[in-house]
Amino acid sequence: MAFTRANKIVLHHQVVGREGAPVLVFANSLGSDFRIWQEIVPSFADRYRIVLYDKRGHGLSDAPCGPYTIDDHTEDLLALLDHLHVENAALVGLSVGGMIAQRIAVKAPARVRALVLCDTAAKIGTPDSWAERIAAVEASGIEDIADSVMQRWFTPSFRATRPAEWKGWRNMLVRTPVQGYVGTCAAIRDADLTTDAARITVPTLCLAGDQDGSTPPDLVRHTAGLIHGARFNIVEEAGHIPCIEQPHATARLIDQHLREAGHV
Numbered sequence: 345m346a347f348t349r350a351n352k353i354v355l356h357h358q359v360v361g362r363e364g365a366p367v368l369v370f371a372n373s374l375g376s377d378f379r380i381w382q383e384i385v386p387s388f389a390d391r392y393r394i395v396l397y398d399k400r401g402h403g404l405s406d407a408p409c410g411p412y413t414i415d416d417h418t419e420d421l422l423a424l425l426d427h428l429h430v431e432n433a434a435l436v437g438l439s440v441g442g443m444i445a446q447r448i449a450v451k452a453p454a455r456v457r458a459l460v461l462c463d464t465a466a467k468i469g470t471p472d473s474w475a476e477r478i479a480a481v482e483a484s485g486i487e488d489i490a491d492s493v494m495q496r497w498f499t500p501s502f503r504a505t506r507p508a509e510w511k512g513w514r515n516m517l518v519r520t521p522v523q524g525y526v527g528t529c530a531a532i533r534d535a536d537l538t539t540d541a542a543r544i545t546v547p548t549l550c551l552a553g554d555q556d557g558s559t560p561p562d563l564v565r566h567t568a569g570l571i572h573g574a575r576f577n578i579v580e581e582a583g584h585i586p587c588i589e590q591p592h593a594t595a596r597l598i599d600q601h602l603r604e605a606g607h608v
């Protein structure tokens with residue numbers, strides 16, 4: 345793992361896999377850090393150079409004062425890729441990570457070879473729902489909303505059969521810096537990528553957990569419909585974070601898409 349100053353903040357990141365190979369970048373969701381990808385990274389490490397990073401306000405990256413914008417997050421990732429001398433990559437983004445990926449595909453199309461948009465959309469939530477969440481977290485911390493978030497993140501079966509993991513991922517959520525969490529809520533609140541989505545030209549796969557309570561399958565399917573030629577797939581028995589709950593099925597879909605996109 346490494347720390348780099350990029351776009352005026354310190355970003356925590358890790359580069360693994362095969363030197364000189366095509367690059368695969370993973371961008372995480374609200375309230376999570378790059379550990380969510382650990383189960384699927386081995387499926388790609390022999391054929392790709394893999395970049396994992398904690399977006400601003402999350403994990404071990406800096407959490408500057410908010411509110412943030414999707415463009416702050418976008419500039420962070422582009423600056424990190426510059427630092428790592430990555431000219432172009434396939435971007436795999438979960439939820440707000442998928443919003444960052446959509447925006448980069450439009451702002452810097454030469455940097456993007458393919459997209460995998462996991463449990464995300466061109467627009468997530470409403471200004472009112474984000475205002476309510478920001479107010480609750482500012483007043484009482486993430487602990488106060490954690491159980492309802494976890495219900496959206498994971499299926500009841502995951503909680504029942506893997507209770508220690510469920511608790512561990514809950515720990516990750518509640519340990520997210522409040523400033524980073526609400527800063528990123530504001531970024532999602534203010535982002536409407538509907539116009540951007542229609543301008544995406546790279547091969548795109550949208551996927552959704554069948555029981556995603558944050559960005560339900562119909563919302564993700566709608567976003568796929570905005571993107572020229574995008575494919576849509578469901579991951580069975582998964583909530584909002586299929587890379588944790590169903591890593592093999594998720595990796596298989598990503599792998600198939602990257603092969604079809606010629607990013608191998």
Ligand SMILES: O=C(O)CCC(=O)CC(=O)O
Pocket residue numbers: 372373374375438439440441468493496497532557558559584
């Ligand atoms: O996960 C994200 O990046 C945003 C979507 C969301 O609201 C997740 C949650 O339900 O907390």
